[in-house]
Amino acid sequence: MKILITLCITLVSSLSYAGGKYSSKNFVICAITNTSWTQFSKTGIYSPDSLSEEGFIHFSKPDQLKYVMNKYLTADSYVLAISSKGKLGKGLVYESTGALAFYPHLYRPLLFEELITTISIVRNHDGTFSLPEEFRL
DSSP: OHHHHHHHHHHHHHHTEETTEEOTTTEEEEEEEHHHHHHHHHHSEEOOHHHHHTSSEEOBOGGGHHHHHHHHOOSSEEEEEEEEHHHHGGGEEEEEOSSSOEEEEESSOEEGGGOOEEEEEEOOTTSOOOOOGGGOO
């Protein structure tokens, strides 16, 4: 497993960084609670309540991540599951939430093999989340 993770990180490093940043045009991020992550890593399929209740899984573009983390994430730690438009295919749809922003939604379960890499995040002492280095502009 460590070899696979290292391979994924190496692949991401060589293909997806532009000046040390993820490209908003290609990548999408899903924040998964640690409990859900444990189950996802065992089964290989992520199908959260939002999929049955709303019909989709919430994702963010990298430039939306800080806002989403600090507004909607209620647990103290998460795994950021990073994938791409190419890996998720036609099930990934960008939709307006009534504001000017278009958020990516996945209209099917997420498969473990569709992940490029993951990053763990933990809430700061002040109650906010800091943007991971990979996403800082």
